[in-house]
Amino acid sequence: MKGFGIIKGLGVTLKHIYDTYAEDIKAGRKRYYTKEGVLQRRTTDTKGIFTVNYPEERLAVPENFRFVPFLVYEDEDGEKVPRCTACGICSKVCPSQCIWITRAVDQETGKPLKTPAEFYIDIDLCMNCGYCAEHCPFDAIKMDHDYELANYDRTQNNIHDKERLLKPASYYAEIRPGYYAMEQKAKAEEEAKRAARRRPRE
C-alpha cells in the first residue's frame, strides 16, 4: 500500500511525542533542574526529552574531562609555591606551542632556579589535547574542568599568565579525586623508598 511507510514512520514520531509526556508525568518535578534528572537523561535507557537546559542545568563532566591547563600550587603557610620546576617539558611537547616559560634566576649567583619566573599559556592557541599534563613529571600542570572562558576581548584576556594559571592543589583534588589519590600514593611510596635508601648510609 502506498503511504504505509510514511504512516509507519509517523508512528515512531508519535511514540516519541508520547514518551516525552509519559516520562515527564512519571518522573514528576524532579526530572528538570535537578542533578538526578540531568543524570537520568544520559543513561542508556533514557526516553523522552533528552536535551539539557544550559546554563540552568549542566552536565556533570567526567573526571577525565580536559580543558585548558592550569598550574598546581601547594599552599605553604599562605604562600603559593608552584609545583612547577620550569623544566620546560610541557612547552616542548605542546603541539600548538602555546606555552612560554621563563626560568627564574638567582639574583646573586646568576644560577637558574627550579621555579618559573613567568608562565604563559595562550588559550587561543591551546587545543586542549592534554599532552602537557600527561608528560609533566612533577604533576605540576593539569587540565582544568572549567570550560566557561568566554570574554569580550580576546586580545587582552586570552593569554593566561602565571597568576591566572595558579590554582591550589585542593582544587585539583576536588576535580580529579581519583587521580589525586593515585598520585599522592605514588609520591608517598617514592618518599618511603628514598627514606629507606638513605638510612643505611647514616
Add this chain to the structure above:
Amino acid sequence: MNEETKVLESFETAVLERFPDWVTPDEREGYQGLLVDPANLIDLMSSLRDELGYDHLTSLTGVDYLPDEKMEVVYHLVKSTGGPILEIKTQLPRSNPVAPSLVGLYPGAAFQEREAWDLLGIKFDGHPNLKRILMWEGFAGHPLRKDWVEAYHGEEKKPYDDRWPEGKARKIEADNPYRENVSYPEGFNPETWIPDTQELLFEGSQRFQLDDDLETEQLVVNLGPQHPSTHGVFRMVAKLEGETVVDLEPVMGYLHRNHEKIGEKNTFAMNMPYTDRLDYFCSMSNNFGYALTVEKLLGENYQPPERAQYIRVIMAELTRVLNHFMAIGFFLNDLGAYFTPALYTIKERELILDIFEAVAGSRMMCNYYRFGGVVRDLPEGMEEHIRKLVYERLPRQIDELDRYLVENEIVVARGRGVGVLTPEQAIGLSAAGPVLRASGVPYDIRRADPYSIYDRFDFDVAVRYHGDVYDRFLIRYDEIRQSIRILQQAIDGIPKGEVLANKKAYKYKMPKGEAYGRVEGPKGELGYYVVSDGTDNPWRYHVRAPSFINLTGLKQMCLGEKVADLVAILGSIDIVLGEVDR
C-alpha cells in the same frame, strides 16, 4: 605480521619477474615497493591493471626529496578483490617534475593528481584539467615543497626554541601583519582576476537549440559555498539543461589549512591531536590510522598489548556507529525532513560521545591513541556501560530507525535509481567505504587486508548492489548492525592488563624509512603515508582522505540527474569538509 610481509613480497616478486625491464626494487633503507622509470609508467600501470588485477588506485601522492634534488610520485595500488598494497614509485628531477597522468587508466587519480600539482608542483602530462584544487589561483608557490616558507613563519621545526627557558608570550601575527605578508604569483593581479569556474558561470548565456523548436538556455547554478546542504563550505557549480545536470564542477579548499605542512613541522607525537581535526566526527578512527602507521615505522616493540587492541577496536567501531547515525540523520535533512530524524540520531550519538568524554576527556577531539596502545585505561564501570549500550540500546534504536525511515515512500522515491555508480565506475574512481560497497563491491579493509585484531571477529562485509542513493542510505544501516556485532564480541572478549606497550614518551627514536597505514574509516579508506628521515619530525606526512577522494565520483553520479537530486547525492556520499579540505 611476518606472514603479511611474505605475501607482499611474493606479490612484488611476481611483478618483478613479469616486468624485469621496467621495475627495480626500492633498496633505500626502510623503504618498500618498486621503482619505475616515468617513461614506462603508463605501460606498467596498464599491465598491472589489466593482467594482474590491480584495478584500484588507492592513493597517489608526491614527496619532495630536496637534498637529492628529486621529486617522487608514490602510487598505492590494490586489487578490489582484496590483499595487501602494492607500492609503485617514480622519480622525477626536482627542477622540472613531469610525470605521465594516470587519469586515462584510473579516473580516480584526477583529484589526487591535481592535489599533488597544487601542493608540490608536480606536473602530470595528459591530465585533462590540471589546475589548483585546494588553493586558489592567486597563491604563490607550492606549499609542500621543502623550500617554501609560510607567511606566519615561526621556526623551521617544532618545538620552537623561543618558548623555553626564556619564553615571553607574543602573538606571531604581530611580527608579520596581514596584507604585508601576501604575495602573488608573477603576472597575477587579484583586482582583475576572474576565477575559472566563474567563467563557467558566464557560459550560461550561450543559447542552444533543443530538438524540438523550443529555444532554451543552458543555465549555470552555483550551490554553495554557504549552503546548508553542502555540510560545510563546499561549492558545486552545475550546468543545467532545463532541470537536468549536464556538467558539474566541485570547488573545494575553503577550509584548507595545509594539515600536511603542519604535520611536517610537528614531531611524530604532536600530530596525534591534529588528526582529530581531519574528520571531526570520527577522531578515534583518525587516531587509529595514524597510530598504526607510525607503529609500522617503529617496529615490533611498539605492538600494543591485548587490552589496548580491544579498546582500540571498540572505540573505532563506536565511532563508525555514531558517524553512520549522523550520516543517516543529515541525509534526511538534505531530503527535506527537517531535523526530526537528525535529532533522533543525534540522541544516540550523544550517548556515544558521553563514553568518549569519560574515556578520552573530550567529546570530539579525543586524542586517545598513542604509539603502542592507548593513553589510559577505561574508567571504572565503563565496560558495563558500553555493554548495556551495545546489547540493549543500539540494536533497539537501529531497529526503530529502520521502522522510521527505510520504507518511507519519499525516501524511496528520492533515492531509488538516483545517482547511480556502477561497480566498474566505483573502482575506477577510487571510491572507498560505503560508497564503494553500495555499488556492489564487497571491499572492506577490515576483511581485505586485516589490521589490528579484526581477523578475530565474526562479521559480514555489508554490501548493496544498485549503487544508487537509496543503497548508499541502506548500507549505513547494515554497517551499524555489523559494527554492533563486532562491539558485542569485543566487549565480551576484552582481557585485563596493560594498555600501553612502552613507557609514556614524547620523543621516539624513529628509524629511517616510510610506511603506509590504512584503516577502514567510517567514510572509507583512511590512509596515512609517512616518511621519516631519522629525525624527530616526519619528512613527509600525507593523509589519504576518504571524503576527498570519494568526491571524485560526484560528477559521474550527478550527470543526467535533476538539480534537486544534487543535494541528495552529495548527502549520500557523506563528506566532512575538515577532511576534504584538510
